[in-house]
Amino acid sequence: MNTVSSWLRQCVVGLSILLAMTLILGAGYPALVWAVSRVGSTSAEGSQVTDAGGCAVGSSLIGVDPRVQAGQPDKYLHARVLGSVDDPMAPGDPSASAASNQGPGSDKLAGWIDARRLIIATREGVTPAQVPPDAVTGSGSGLDPDISQAYAELQVPRIARENQISQERVRALIKAHTDGRQLGFLGQPGVNVLQVNVGLGLTAPNCD
Structure with a gap:
């Protein structure tokens, strides 16, 4: 028992x-x-950025370069080179998350950079010498969501003209979405491209 x-x-x-x-x-x-x-924090849900209608247009942590349809105005802020591709200005595939693997002495990379500099200078109505380095190079991950203040400033006249708003308004929007240096002293301030474009009216396609 x-x-x-x-x-x-x-x-x-x-x-x-x-x-x-x-x-x-x-x-x-x-x-x-x-x-x-x-x-x-919203990072647990992918740090999603939503448009005015509440639809997700992307993540604040992943670069998004707006695709301009033929015949349509180029009215948004452009990102750095995204992804690893042979086309010097192709937006690339964000899911690839890869760099070009071309070294500083690569003739192929030098050719890409020269082509990108000329395309961007023509688009913005400036000389090639005025195009900042980050505009023609990709980040290590190929997914950088930010651009330099210099590259953002270069695009202000075109954005203001195509959106029919003042340059001061565009600069204010860029300033509102500019992050400072990490820990106050590391790196350089960066402008989040997607957030600025949402402020300019970018919306998610086919969102119910």
């Missing part, structure tokens, strides 16, 4: 511990992690 009672007592203790750990680790802990990940 004592043996049976001891066995039943151990079963009850074991089942109680199993139930308690199931509730703590199977429900409580996941719920806590879920809640903490959403306090003061």
